[in-house]
Amino acid sequence: MAVFKDSPGGPFYQSSSKYERPTRGYLLTKTHCGSRCNQCPPEKYVEDIDIFINRCFQASYITKDSNNKANKIKGTYSQNLLSKAVHLIRDPFDNVVSRFHLGYKKFLRKNETDKLEMYPRSREGFRAFCKQQGRQFYYQERDSKVYTDIFDEIKEIPCHADIFRYIQWHNLAFTTTWDLNIPTLILHYENYTNNFDETKDMLLGFLDQDGIHEPPLFVTGKTYREYYTDEEIEAVESMFKKLALNKTWYYTKHYFD
Numbered sequence: 001m002a003v004f005k006d007s008p009g010g011p012f013y014q015s016s017s018k019y020e021r022p023t024r025g026y027l028l029t030k031t032h033c034g035s036r037c038n039q040c041p042p043e044k045y046v047e048d049i050d051i052f053i054n055r056c057f058q059a060s061y062i063t064k065d066s067n068n069k070a071n072k073i074k075g076t077y078s079q080n081l082l083s084k085a086v087h088l089i090r091d092p093f094d095n096v097v098s099r100f101h102l103g104y105k106k107f108l109r110k111n112e113t114d115k116l117e118m119y120p121r122s123r124e125g126f127r128a129f130c131k132q133q134g135r136q137f138y139y140q141e142r143d144s145k146v147y148t149d150i151f152d153e154i155k156e157i158p159c160h161a162d163i164f165r166y167i168q169w170h171n172l173a174f175t176t177t178w179d180l181n182i183p184t185l186i187l188h189y190e191n192y193t194n195n196f197d198e199t200k201d202m203l204l205g206f207l208d209q210d211g212i213h214e215p216p217l218f219v220t221g222k223t224y225r226e227y228y229t230d231e232e233i234e235a236v237e238s239m240f241k242k243l244a245l246n247k248t249w250y251y252t253k254h255y256f257d
Contacts (some may be wrong), residue, residue, distance in 0.1 A: 002061075003027060009075030010059030013163045025208030031056050038099060038148065038162075039133060041140040042147070044115070045165055046128055049179065052172040057082075085177045089170065090221075091255050092190035092236065096162040097224035099200050123227045130158035137161065150242055157235050158228065167240060170248045186251055193220045 003011050011029040035213035036175075037045040057077050062070050090098075104125075111169045119129040134155065139146050141161065154160045177184040185206045191199040196218055204211055225233070237256040240249060 001028075004077075004081065006051075007077045007081060010057075010061065010077040012061055022209060026206075028086065028203075028207055031059075033167055033173065035172060037165075038103065041137045042144040043140070044159075045168075046144070046201050047163070047168070047172065047238070049172055049175050053176050053179070057177060060245055079180065082180065083182060085180075085182055085184045086203065087170075087177065087184055087186050088189060089141055089186065089251055091223065091225070092163060092240075092252065093225045093233075093255070094165050094189075094221060094223055095166055096159050097126055097227055098221075099162055100129055100159070103129070108144070123206065123224075126163055126224075126227050127158050130160075133159060133161065150239060153170050154235060154239050157232050157239070158221070160239070163236055163239060164243070167243045168253070171243075171245045174245060174247045188251075189221065 001013055002008050003013055034052040035047050037043055054076075056239065057079060059075050059077065060072055061075055063073055064070055100119075101121065104116075104119065104121050107119070118132075119125040138155075141155070142151055146164070154163075157163060180245075183206075185203065187203070196215075200211070200215055228236070233256070240252065240256070244252065
């Protein structure tokens with residue numbers, strides 16, 4: 001259901017009797033913006049700021065036709081509805097392995113037993129999957145302008161394309177909030193583990209909302225740094241230093257300490 005009656009293209013909320021629309025402050029919506037293509041060549045995931053921003057304001061919703069058949073439609077809402085942003089950052093190594101886990105779930109849903117056997121949900125399965133991805137898109141990456149100066153250095157990093165997408169996403173996200181000139185709260189995923197109450201209160205304060213109910217239990221995410229060797233972690237750090245904007249590096253450099 002659309003949050004605003006005069007904006008049928010979104011943003012949306014799940015219709016529920018438990019939903020109570022706040023009488024003040026800001027509504028927190030979720031968007032992944034662009035630059036999210038997985039298992040694809042560079043021409044599918046390299047984006048400029050205009051494409052990225054437009055995708056920040058896109059949302060999908062379901063409608064039913066006269067025959068009661070459900071149709072998925074992509075909607076777009078106005079940038080004028082946006083007043084603030086929350087920028088969430090996760091450890092890049094955990095993020096990349098989590099993307100592999102997402103792909104693993106797709107293998108399960110489709111009952112692709114061959115891929116489940118080749119790429120088990122383990123360190124070995126992750127590295128085998130990354131190696132296959134590197135082989136599949138080797139020539140497209142080698143010939144892509146975005147990899148011109150770094151390809152030989154990063155081609156052996158497991159799932160290096162996901163690392164590139166991570167850097168690009170945060171670069172574009174920081175550029176977007178700067179271009180839109182909106183107040184932005186930077187949150188790190190681990191803050192919820194290390195100091196949940198303070199992080200929760202900071203977010204509520206930023207949204208000008210009261211804590212009405214007890215928050216759900218936060219289940220700490222697993223860490224997967226051990227999926228990479230020390231040499232590979234150093235190569236990823238070098239990749240960040242070469243490709244990340246100063247602001248992206250400022251908020252991610254502690255992951256390499």
